[in-house]
């Protein structure tokens with residue numbers, strides 16, 4: 307064993323002979339040992355030295371083993387503790403396990419017994435340390451990711467913002483040109499110009515959507531109890547108004563309240579429900595079902611339609627910005643809705659998913675922590 311991997315043991319027992327014997331025996335087993343007969347002195351020493359395992363007597367005149375254990379772990383939370391206890395005190399041994407000791411050995415013990423307990427304690431300690439390090443690394447990683455996300459967002463925000471002015475200029479000059487010189491331009495030329503104007507209008511919509519996405523990503527969450535039922539009914543009323551006329555069966559199931567940012571959740575519902583309206587445009591009657599169920603610590607809400615559906619092969623893509631599976635001429639849109647939905651739900655600590663069958667219908671799920 308190299309010096310770097312030698313395990314350091316702190317041994318505390320008020321019986322000096324036992325403590326010295328333990329230190330010597332365990333040294334022979336290639337452990338680095340330090341012994342104390344006083345719990346107070348051991349604690350003082352622990353403040354300035356690092357150990358892997360603390361092997362301590364449960365009954366000591368100066369301080370009982372459990373108080374000692376707690377104080378030691380307050381100094382070094384990674385310290386593994388093994389209690390040594392006499393036969394009569396098994397209850398206290400259980401209590402010491404409950405207080406954070408990893409294991410105990412009954413006195414008088416055999417060396418092989420002690421060694422196997424020791425090996426286990428060391429393995430446990432290594433796992434704990436590794437686990438803490440991993441968690442720390444994950445936290446650092448998430449902080450880095452958050453920072454680079456924020457950077458990307460502000461980049462896309464400022465790019466979108468800066469694109470607006472030149473776009474307005476193209477649109478303005480093209481329109482002006484048509485007005486001023488339209489009579490001198492042949493029809494083919496006018497058609498081309500009309501394409502330019504239509505193109506700028508679409509680009510304007512895309513930019514507005516990008517700005518929305520950026521806004522929904524940054525706007526602080528204003529968390530309250532939200533009545534999902536009221537919210538759905540309100541959004542439904544607006545959409546019925548926007549898409550009048552068609553035969554439509556709408557079924558709204560039990561919708562439990564949730565905790566969230568009401569105005570952001572309204573955008574979620576508006577996007578998801580307007581998709582259900584849009585992609586059932588060719589159905590007679592169109593069916594839309596809104597429901598909810600609990601799943602573990604989450605409340606899942608879903609919107610199901612009997613619309614045109616899509617091939618699940620592309621399902622992952624849909625939550626990315628500007629990803630669409632249907633032609634603009636059949637079903638108009640910019641493809642930003644579901645990425646807004648995803649962004650808002652992720653910010654609430656929830657998840658989104660979708661299930662669909664081509665020509666049969668689609669179900670969009672979003673969950674929120676309960």
Ligand SMILES: Nc1ncnc2c1ncn2[C@@H]1O[C@H](COP(=O)(O)OP(=O)(O)O)[C@@H](O)[C@H]1O
Nearest residue numbers: 581585615630631632639640641642643644668
């Ligand atoms: N209910 C649905 N039925 C069928 N396809 C859907 C449905 N919801 C979303 N999609 C598919 O996902 C794409 C992205 O949706 P979305 O981001 O809301 O953009 P948009 O509505 O502007 O097309 C849609 O273009 C469509 O191809």
Ligand SMILES: [Mg+2]
Nearest residue numbers: 577581639643
């Ligand atoms: Mg949409």
